Amino acid sequence: MLTTMIRNLSSMDVAIDLGTSKTAVFIKGEGLVYEEPSVISFRDNGYRKTILAIGHEAFKIKGKEPVGVATVRPLQGGVIDQLEATKLMLREIARRTRIGRFLKKPRVLIGAPFSISDVERRAVMDAVSVFDSSSVAIVEEPLAAAIGADIDISESVANMVVDIGSGITEAVVISLGGIVHSESIRVGGDAITDSLVSYFRNHCNLIVGERTVEGLKPRLCDVFGQAEDILIVKGIDVNSYLPQTRKVRSCEVREAILGPVSAIIRTIRLMLENTPPILSGDLIDRGIILTGGSALLQNLGGLIEHSFGVPVRIAKDSAGATLRGTSCMLDAINVIHG
Known part of the structure; x- marks a missing residue:
């Protein structure tokens, strides 16, 4: 028993799904330890950035920040767009999940799109360096997703x-x-969200937030159905800037996200x-x-x-397939790392 305990304390294998909308972390032997939006809120003093919030907390304050505070999504289009902000976010995730508490440095598997360039791949490796890992390997997200889908x-x-x-x-x-x-x-999903935000503003004279649109998508975005469901959408009137509601037909939304x-x-x-x-x-x-x-x-x-x-x-669980597949690949981590 003591030998097993020492062995468990001496190593850590970590799987990371670093996505545009959410970041998830799986630790072998512990399971899913973190899954929150890929959002970070920080104060920029010109020479130093101080983290105020990440994940759900940062997403809640997006658009409500005081002067000097920025809330960003550091990944766009499936790749790292703001490297420094990504490293700040990952460093805070490492602190919260206590990665690095073991005697041995962790070994990390991280998913990335198959089609990314060498420069984008190097940015991923640079970002993950905040975990102070003994080794890092990138796995193709479609392969990981296939494994996660039990293929x-x-x-x-x-x-x-x-x-x-x-x-x-x-x-x-x-x-x-x-x-x-x-x-x-x-x-992907972000482009559909942007199309809906533009549609509500240009055709309904309604300013609707990203969070509201994300909540509406599962009920409103029927991309092939023939039913004409009607939903009430809440937002701010473009002209009066007062809270308003609009009735929106699903057939109209289908045209918007075409x-x-x-x-x-x-x-x-x-x-x-x-x-x-x-x-x-x-x-x-x-x-x-x-x-x-x-x-x-x-x-x-x-x-x-x-x-x-x-x-x-x-x-x-299609949304979690990539992380599930990456975590399954931890069993072959010695082969992957060569």
Whole structure:
């Protein structure tokens, strides 16, 4: 028992999902220890930034900051946009989750989009350096998501995974444990949110906050349904700046989000068109697996199935598939780190 205790205290393996909308941390042997929005609020004194809040706390005060305080989302389009802010956020996460309390430095696996550039990959490695880890390895998010969706990626058959996140959509074909072909676009749930904010402002004369829109999306954004549901939307009138409500039809919203949804459909079409013919039969049999938080848009799977005639299924807990897959890969961390 004492030997086991010493061994557990001497090492720590950590899986991180550093996403545009949320950051999640999994510690082997402890489970999920952190999962909050990728948002940080800080005071900038010109020579030093002081953290005021991260995660849910920072998201709540976004847009209400006093002079000298900034609240930012340091990741955009699935990649790091503000490196210093990302490091500040990760350093605070490390403090809260007590990473580094063990005798040995932690080993870290972190997910990143398959399509990122070398510069963007180096930024990820630089950001994770705040954990003072003994080793860091980047795993491709679509592969991790496939594992998290309970797909055996080692098989010699093709599996198509479409990972629809907040900032990026990646469509990949996986066979024999690797990615055979991929297509990606820096469009995801954030683009849909922005389209809705613009629609409410330009067509309803209503200023609606990001948090309100995120809450409306699951009920209002039926991308393929024929029902004409009516929802009450609360916001600020553009002209009077007084609180107002508007009635919004779901069919009108479908038109508003047509741009980003069409971009996602085009990316999947490119993926199917460029898949090697020898693997196409597998895709017809196995279908397309959707992962990512934005895969939960109402009837998105039905729209994709109707567009291409290929069966579609949404992974269980699609929003958590990437972290779940990355945490599963901790069991093979010695192989990954070489």
